[in-house]
Amino acid sequence: MKSFMQKTEDVKRKWLLIDADGLILGRLASKLASMLRGKTKPEFTSHVDMADEIVIINAEKIRVTGKKLADKKYQTYSGYPGGQKEVNLAQKLEKHPEDVIIHAVKGMLPHNTLGRQLMKKLKVYAGAEHPHQAQNPELIEI
Numbered sequence: 001m002k003s004f005m006q007k008t009e010d011v012k013r014k015w016l017l018i019d020a021d022g023l024i025l026g027r028l029a030s031k032l033a034s035m036l037r038g039k040t041k042p043e044f045t046s047h048v049d050m051a052d053e054i055v056i057i058n059a060e061k062i063r064v065t066g067k068k069l070a071d072k073k074y075q076t077y078s079g080y081p082g083g084q085k086e087v088n089l090a091q092k093l094e095k096h097p098e099d100v101i102i103h104a105v106k107g108m109l110p111h112n113t114l115g116r117q118l119m120k121k122l123k124v125y126a127g128a129e130h131p132h133q134a135q136n137p138e139l140i141e142i
Helices: 025-037 089-095 097-106 113-119
Strands: 015-019 053-057 073-077 084-088 122-124
Touching: 015 025, 025 053, 025 097, 025 113, 073 089, 084 089, 089 097, 097 113, 097 122
Parallel strands: 015 053, 053 122
Antiparallel strands: 073 084
16 A cells, blocks of 8 residues: 655646625634645645645735734834834734734744745735636635
8 A cells, every 4th residue: 555645747727716895814824724735635745736826815904803903913023122023903904904914824834945935826816806717716605
């Protein structure tokens, strides 16, 4: 009996479209991370990039529960004295709503070369318009 190992060149990739309007951030991010890893496919192999191309629209209409809009903080540090900046979720959603979803999904993927490869297959847009109409993405419900 032999174990099946999927090869990268044999992976069948699809284009998927997800409307994030009214979806909860953490639940959406965990589903996206699972889909990017390829865990939803029967031939899942842990060390192979099995990701489908995923397009997220309406990122600005994402929801969160509780008091996360005011309490959840995003910190950046430039490396210089006094270079630490802190922004809460409400401010981040107002300026760059795409970054909120990207940050959430990135934290749920492996922190190595494979994870960086998988992140390239996630495209997030704030509004309902996206430039991937030619690929005919399949609309899926989450």
